Amino acid sequence: DQQVKQNSPSLSVQEGRISILNCDYTNSMFDYFLWYKKYPAEGPTFLISISSIKDKNEDGRFTVFLNKSAKHLSLHIVPSQPGDSAVYFCAASHEKLTFGKGTLLTVNP
Amino acid sequence: KAGVTQTPRYLIKTRGQQVTLSCSPISGHRSVSWYQQTPGQGLQFLFEYFSETQRNKGNFPGRFSGRQFSNSRSEMNVSTLELGDSALYLCASSLGRLDTQYFGPGTRLTVL
Numbered sequence: 776d777q778q779v780k781q782n783s784p785s786l787s788v789q790e791g792r793i794s795i796l797n798c799d800y801t802n803s804m805f806d807y808f809l810w811y812k813k814y815p816a817e818g819p820t821f822l823i824s825i826s827s828i829k830d831k832n833e834d835g836r837f838t839v840f841l842n843k844s845a846k847h848l849s850l851h852i853v854p855s856q857p858g859d860s861a862v863y864f865c866a867a868s869h870e871k872l873t874f875g876k877g878t879l880l881t882v883n884p
Numbered sequence: 885k886a887g888v889t890q891t892p893r894y895l896i897k898t899r900g901q902q903v904t905l906s907c908s909p910i911s912g913h914r915s916v917s918w919y920q921q922t923p924g925q926g927l928q929f930l931f932e933y934f935s936e937t938q939r940n941k942g943n944f945p946g947r948f949s950g951r952q953f954s955n956s957r958s959e960m961n962v963s964t965l966e967l968g969d970s971a972l973y974l975c976a977s978s979l980g981r982l983d984t985q986y987f988g989p990g991t992r993l994t995v996l
Contacts, residue, residue, distance in 0.1 A: 818890075818976075819927070821987075824984060866927075868982070871929050871932060872917070872929060872976075873929065874926055874928075877926055
């Protein structure tokens with residue numbers, strides 16, 4: 776039973792444009808959501824998080840949106856840069872972290 | 885402040901052997917969690933330790949075990965290795981149990 780789903784295994788965007796990564800969850804007990812970025816042969820790096828009491832959190836080029844009624848969150852990267860190319864994991868927290876399977880983002884110069 | 889460190893970074897073992905992986909959390913962090921990453925399954929939670937006590941456990945067989953020491957350093961052990969145990973094992977630390985987790989670089993285990 777996959778409680779956190781990232782339905783797009785990959786996404787390709789042009790440099791300078793917006794990247795939108797999506798994540799759906801099923802467990803209404805999740806109260807904290809995070810996005811991590813992972814390069815090959817490295818551990819995931821924390822990017823941004825959002826509490827379930829908020830619907831938006833912004834940090835520089837990264838914004839996370841949470842739609843609790845739809846059990847959906849998204850990560851917006853504006854503008855996208857080639858260095859953003861990596862696998863992005865969505866994670867949800869309730870007693871422990873549950874991860875999605877990741878989306879490979881490729882930003883083309 | 886130094887990040888999470890994991891040793892060794894790479895390990896090759898044969899079926900039936902056992903292995904111990906080590907994790908040193910960020911200074912001051914008291915919670916350590918372990919994850920297994922495989923291409924097909926993504927990151928799967930193994931267990932969490934806080935104040936030397938296992939607080940939570942994922943859906944893995946008893947061959948997977950761990951412990952945490954008084955200085956918050958943690959080890960995980962896998963006994964009777966199987967080919968399917970080949971994976972990247974990641975350790976993450978956080979200040980407290982519900983705080984943001986920060987990951988180490990992982991230990992790449994290959995079972996032949």
